[in-house]
Amino acid sequence: MTKPTTLFDKVWDAHEVLRSESGQSLLWIDRHFVHEGSFHAFSKLHERSLSVARPDLTFGIADHYVPTLTRRLDAIGDAKVRGMIEQLADNTREHGITLFGLDDPRQGIVHVLGPEQGLTQPGLLMVCGDSHTSTHGALGSIAFGIGASEVAHVLATQTLWQSRPKKMRLSLEGELSPGITAKDIALTWIARLGADGARGYAIEYAGSAIRRLSMEARLTLCNLTIEGGARCGMIAPDETTFDYLLGRPFAPRGERWDQALAYWQTLKSDDDAQFDREETLDATEIAPTVTWGVSPEEALPIDQYVPDPSRIDDDARARQVRDSLDYMGLVPGQQLTDIAIDRIFIGSCTNARLEDLRAAAAVLKGRRSKVPGIVSPGSTQVKRQAEAEGLDAVFREAGLEWRESGCSMCVGMNGDLVPAGERCASTTNRNFKGRQGPGARTHLMSPAMVAAAAVAGRLADVRQL
């Protein structure tokens, strides 16, 4: 009998080209996504006169800098922003890489586009110069973000050196209450284990509540895995995964689909597989959760109060809370639902898929937002589908702006910024200082909770609307 093996190790082992004396693995890469920010890596190739080893396995996506008000390159006022998009087009053309560019009907945020186009599949090893590459693990692949030197290495060799991480199984058992989303699950475990709590681990999400999650919810959960410091997150593929993939443009077809499916069905942890660490969450205990501070670990259920540093014994923790409250302009002990907001943002690779837009629209239908806000669909395909369902009209009638797809106000590279000192309820992934703009204050929450905050003009419990 072979030794019981985890899903992670099965996929890792299948990609190990060789192992060095020091124990590092040289891994084969199935899919490599590059975006505008990958220009440093292309410069490195250029300096060494190297070519791209496998342009057929490399895909370019314009997302980080694309404008959300237009799809016309010549309409971008900021020459440096325009230059970033042009540079990606030049680099992909020069190296024969498929580009999903600004005016492509398939364009979208890389981590929305990959699954949507069927590029993301079970059992693959996928990398991209973006930390939220962990998203793709939702289909049972190993997927993680890498830096520019590693991007250059993958471009030049289609391989990457990595040390095998430890394995953690994070089990979610029981029924989620109505209205509880993958965002709430993620913020809950990150608050419990810490923003570096899963550092050094690959997480496999398991348990009955995970199995019941939709594909889109799984993508959100794996997306946020990096915010807990893990190398990657993955979910064993099942009928939900296979149903999602069937018929997608890059998914296998006909006889090849059958071959793929037979392999994919072997991709699960064996019953007696050993994990280095086990964590369990009770699904029934998870409430709608919002962040109050400047790290995703600073999150609490919406019916709670902002912490009071004077009541915290641990000096380091008290100091961090004081610093966070100071930046966020909050009062110790303040009720979360008393926090007034200035604007909202619905978008990003975390929460801008069709299911997310439907959840937000369900809350906003027939209501008005008390604050301005932007809705940016995760991809141009999502935008088209949402419009076919009339969701755009719901957002517009609520007083919000319906924009084009891109990373937009999650990171503000395209100029979609939260003004200094303003407070934004956001479906994104990072509440870091200055993330949405210098001096901007971000509260992370699910799309339905952002919609509830819009209607109330303050943080609000969607269950009470």
Place this chain on the structure above:
Amino acid sequence: MEPIKIIDAPACPLPLANVDTDQLIPARFMKEPRSVGYGQFLLHDLRHDGSGRPAERFILNHPQVAEAKTLVARRNFGAGSSREAAVYALVDFGFRCVIAPSFGDIFASNAVNNGLLPATVSEADAEALLAALGDAPGLLQVDLETQRIGVGDLSVTFFIAPTWRTKLLNGWDDIDMTRQHAETIRRFADDYASQRPWLQATPSTEIITRS
């Protein structure tokens, strides 16, 4: 890459936790080519006040910071985005080593790939080093061979993954190393492709996805 053995230079105390990559280099500066020098962007929004003037009490504006090669910080340093620009900012400013109780995973890889040593110490040792430095840059020795850090009479050990230690000690570059295995990689790729015929990434002509 320049090998590291011993760093004997002033170290900057930065007594903050969760110094994420968005703080290390705000996204708005990342459109610039590396040739402009990324040191000017390091911790930009902490280094400057609201009106763009240097923040008086911030450590990077201290007159003795120019010679500093090491930064000492609290836990979860470099968490967040994969932007290697965060490392470029530190390196271009002059740093060769960051000491902290924990590092963002991708940041640490990026650091090693640019000859910046991410030295992991215990929380207690980080506090002791910060206390020893006080609120000004002070002399600190980092010895990568013995994995020890010294400030005055204080001496603590640090951890670094053995493969990273070897790479930094020798100043090795991954691409050169990997290209020596070109033939092994080619054979692997051929076998792999023949076992997984469904993996050829050719799209159907239909571009409209299902809802």
